[in-house]
Amino acid sequence: MKNNNLNGNQEFEELLKNKMDELSSSVDCFDKISARAFPEKNADFFESELTVSGLENVTGKRRRFPVLKWVSAAAALVLFIGIIPKTAIVNNIMTNMNEKAEKKLYSEIIEEINEETASFDYTYYDVYLDYYITNDMLVHPLYSCPFEENKNKDVKVRIFVKQCGENLTNQLYAVEYSGEYEDENFIAAADSRAKFTQQELNDIQKSTMPFYGRVSDCADTVEGNFDVNVMGNTVDKEGYAVSAASYSSLCYFKTDNNEIYPLTTSVLYYHRGIIEDNVYYYYDIKSNYLVSKFDDSPVINTLDISNSDFLWENSLYYDGTSAAPQNNQSAFSRVELFGNEKTTNADNFSFYFINPGMTHTEKPLKMRLYSNYSHTLVSNIDAPVSNTSKLNHVIYFPQKLMELSSYAPLTVEFKASGYETSKQFYADDLGFASKYSDDMTEQIQNNISLLENDIDKLKDEITKIDNSIINIHDLPLNTSEKAVREESLEKLTEEKQNKEKLIEEKSRQIDEYENQMTLINLTGPKG
Amino acid sequence: MTADTKFLAGGDGTILASFTSLDPTVSSSNRVNELISCCATSKESLSTLYTMFKSSVFAVAFSITADYHLAEDCVTETFVRLTQIKRFSAAKGDGKGFILKIARNVALELRRRYKRDLNDFIIQSYGEAEQTVEDSIYINQLLKHLNDKQKQIVVLKCCAELTFKEIAKIMKCPESTIKSRYKKAIAILQEKAGADQ
Numbered sequence: 001m002k003n004n005n006l007n008g009n010q011e012f013e014e015l016l017k018n019k020m021d022e023l024s025s026s027v028d029c030f031d032k033i034s035a036r037a038f039p040e041k042n043a044d045f046f047e048s049e050l051t052v053s054g055l056e057n058v059t060g061k062r063r064r065f066p067v068l069k070w071v072s073a074a075a076a077l078v079l080f081i082g083i084i085p086k087t088a089i090v091n092n093i094m095t096n097m098n099e100k101a102e103k104k105l106y107s108e109i110i111e112e113i114n115e116e117t118a119s120f121d122y123t124y125y126d127v128y129l130d131y132y133i134t135n136d137m138l139v140h141p142l143y144s145c146p147f148e149e150n151k152n153k154d155v156k157v158r159i160f161v162k163q164c165g166e167n168l169t170n171q172l173y174a175v176e177y178s179g180e181y182e183d184e185n186f187i188a189a190a191d192s193r194a195k196f197t198q199q200e201l202n203d204i205q206k207s208t209m210p211f212y213g214r215v216s217d218c219a220d221t222v223e224g225n226f227d228v229n230v231m232g233n234t235v236d237k238e239g240y241a242v243s244a245a246s247y248s249s250l251c252y253f254k255t256d257n258n259e260i261y262p263l264t265t266s267v268l269y270y271h272r273g274i275i276e277d278n279v280y281y282y283y284d285i286k287s288n289y290l291v292s293k294f295d296d297s298p299v300i301n302t303l304d305i306s307n308s309d310f311l312w313e314n315s316l317y318y319d320g321t322s323a324a325p326q327n328n329q330s331a332f333s334r335v336e337l338f339g340n341e342k343t344t345n346a347d348n349f350s351f352y353f354i355n356p357g358m359t360h361t362e363k364p365l366k367m368r369l370y371s372n373y374s375h376t377l378v379s380n381i382d383a384p385v386s387n388t389s390k391l392n393h394v395i396y397f398p399q400k401l402m403e404l405s406s407y408a409p410l411t412v413e414f415k416a417s418g419y420e421t422s423k424q425f426y427a428d429d430l431g432f433a434s435k436y437s438d439d440m441t442e443q444i445q446n447n448i449s450l451l452e453n454d455i456d457k458l459k460d461e462i463t464k465i466d467n468s469i470i471n472i473h474d475l476p477l478n479t480s481e482k483a484v485r486e487e488s489l490e491k492l493t494e495e496k497q498n499k500e501k502l503i504e505e506k507s508r509q510i511d512e513y514e515n516q517m518t519l520i521n522l523t524g525p526k527g
Numbered sequence: 528m529t530a531d532t533k534f535l536a537g538g539d540g541t542i543l544a545s546f547t548s549l550d551p552t553v554s555s556s557n558r559v560n561e562l563i564s565c566c567a568t569s570k571e572s573l574s575t576l577y578t579m580f581k582s583s584v585f586a587v588a589f590s591i592t593a594d595y596h597l598a599e600d601c602v603t604e605t606f607v608r609l610t611q612i613k614r615f616s617a618a619k620g621d622g623k624g625f626i627l628k629i630a631r632n633v634a635l636e637l638r639r640r641y642k643r644d645l646n647d648f649i650i651q652s653y654g655e656a657e658q659t660v661e662d663s664i665y666i667n668q669l670l671k672h673l674n675d676k677q678k679q680i681v682v683l684k685c686c687a688e689l690t691f692k693e694i695a696k697i698m699k700c701p702e703s704t705i706k707s708r709y710k711k712a713i714a715i716l717q718e719k720a721g722a723d724q
Contacts, residue, residue, distance in 0.1 A: 012713065013684070016669060016685045019662050019665055019669075020682070023659060023662040025582075037568055046632045114628060119625065
């Protein structure tokens with residue numbers, strides 16, 4: 001059919017809309033919807049306990065109500081349960097039946113994902129299934145891949161993470177799919193055990209319990225677990241040269257007991273060798289949260305969870321069978337690193353760290369750290385995938401290397417599929433264990449306190465101005481004094497506005513200081 | 528609900544982030560959200576939603592199924608499912624987008640189920656009325672040069688009158704991708720229209 005009217009976007013849009021409206025105007029299915037959504041329980045046919053669907057098959061032929069069949073089936077079931085001895089097989093069957101009844105269907109998970117992502121804030125990222133299975137610690141520190149291996153190497157997993165304001169939670173969904181992310185391409189779906197209600201999200205946002213975060217924890221752990229050899233390389237306790245890095249992931253974590261913690265999960269990981277690309281990683285993980293806040297010595301608790309705990313609720317294929325992996329194929333193997341901390345100061349620390357950043361790309365990135373002085377490879381390590389983890393990601397390298405190279409700049413090369421770039425880092429970008437960070441933190445904290453005092457004073461002054469304005473309004477208006485009072489009011493209002501601007505400016509400065517402090521403590525000082 | 532994140536410092540280099548809550552503001556003007564929230568129990572709300580969105584839901588469904596009767600079934604199924612929703616947030620949700628998202632999922636589901644019957648793109652069931660048949664063929668002819676995604680984007684834009692941002696949310700794609708696909712779709716349609724003429 002020809003379309004003689006199609007001359008521009010506008011015309012086409014109108015044409016399509018008109019035709020579609022014409023077509024949909026003949027649709028009239030509200031009665032059908034209403035009948036399904038609000039079934040009338042007192043309808044006549046209900047009295048006989050028979051429905052149309054129960055009486056007719058597709059050909060319209062009347063069929064007998066299978067009373068006898070159901071009575072015999074029920075009797076058989078009673079006999080089966082009551083008479084047959086409770087052997088292991090019977091028990092197993094009964095347990096499986098109960099489990100199946102409680103388990104969700106695949107379509108219910110997909111429906112839940114659609115509902116959740118439409119109604120709440122979610123962040124998501126995609127990784128290849130193979131990558132997730134092997135490098136689970138880089139994809140999520142607590143949620144290993146919920147799906148088993150697939151022969152098709154192009155299969156991907158989309159991970160949805162529920163947000164609470166700007167922060168993440170541990171309510172996750174994962175969808176395995178091939179090709180484009182389309183319902184028809186879905187292979188399997190999984191949901192986490194944790195589910196947050198709107199009320200819980202509201203409560204979290206009202207609470208003032210902060211996240212705990214201290215990069216020196218990991219830096220001290222690096223100091224305690226690694227050494228530097230004569231060649232200037234980082235080595236583990238057995239003398240193997242290693243590439244090491246760490247990251248922290250913050251999320252509101254809901255336990256199976258419905259307790260919610262602002263959890264900071266730190267992962268320190270390394271592999272032996274500096275040049276090798278196909279590596280086997282060692283790692284340690286710890287999850288901390290603050291018990292008391294704003295004290296000089298905050299009380300920290302540890303939550304004993306790790307990636308090896310399967311925190312997913314369901315993992316199902318399209319046909320309803322389990323998609324959960326049978327065994328762990330992760331390239332990450334847990335070793336004990338946390339607990340072996342070594343406190344250092346500005347005179348005796350051995351390792352520097354840098355934050356490579358690259359928070360704009362959620363691709364599996366390979367990073368190679370070079371010294372510009374000798375053009376030698378210092379570290380070769382993979383970055384965590386999510387941007388929030390990259391924010392707090394640091395690579396460690398020996399302080400000796402910087403000394404030997406007269407503090408020449410370093411280059412980090414970033415490589416991902418179809419993507420390659422590099423960044424320069426200078427001496428000012430380097431961080432080291434606790435001493436420097438703490439000194440800087442104290443200084444910034446003092447500045448913040450001064451600014452906060454200023455703001456309090458300004459707020460008091462504004463209150464006084466408000467009172468003066470009210471008093472002037474309350475005075476009976478005298479014609480001769482009217483002009484003078486108007487002028488006074490104007491001046492007071494202007495003064496109030498100026499003070500409000502000052503508060504805004506000082507609040508902005510506080511924000512800047514706080515951001516600066518976050519960077520110092522989590523990723524090392526910035527120049 | 529939104530929250531202002533504030534970073535404060537504790538001792539020993541601890542980073543503390545606290546949250547100043549902002550009161551949740553349920554927009555009273557957001558009637559659609561409220562209607563969705565109570566359509567499970569109120570036939571009147573459901574009827575209002577049906578009147579408001581029947582055309583858009585049908586358009587989305589037709590762009591996917593290319594079949595009048597299947598699209599009609601999608602309309603039924605979409606509104607029935609809407610009454611079964613338990614976790615929609617009236618304060619926060621995007622009602623219109625939510626309904627169209629359900630419509631899209633239902634249409635994809637029905638198309639997958641009846642894929643074998645839909646292999647022939649032109650010979651479909653269009654309903655009995657002559658006008659309906661004509662309109663159905665017309666729209667299918669109009670959209671036949673577009674791929675699946677382009678069709679959906681064009682219909683969501685033109686018939687459901689959604690913004691690119693809203694379409695991006697429904698199709699789970701970046702907004703820029705939606706824009707470029709739409710631009711390309713329109714270019715194809717104009718080119719094909721020129722060729723037809």
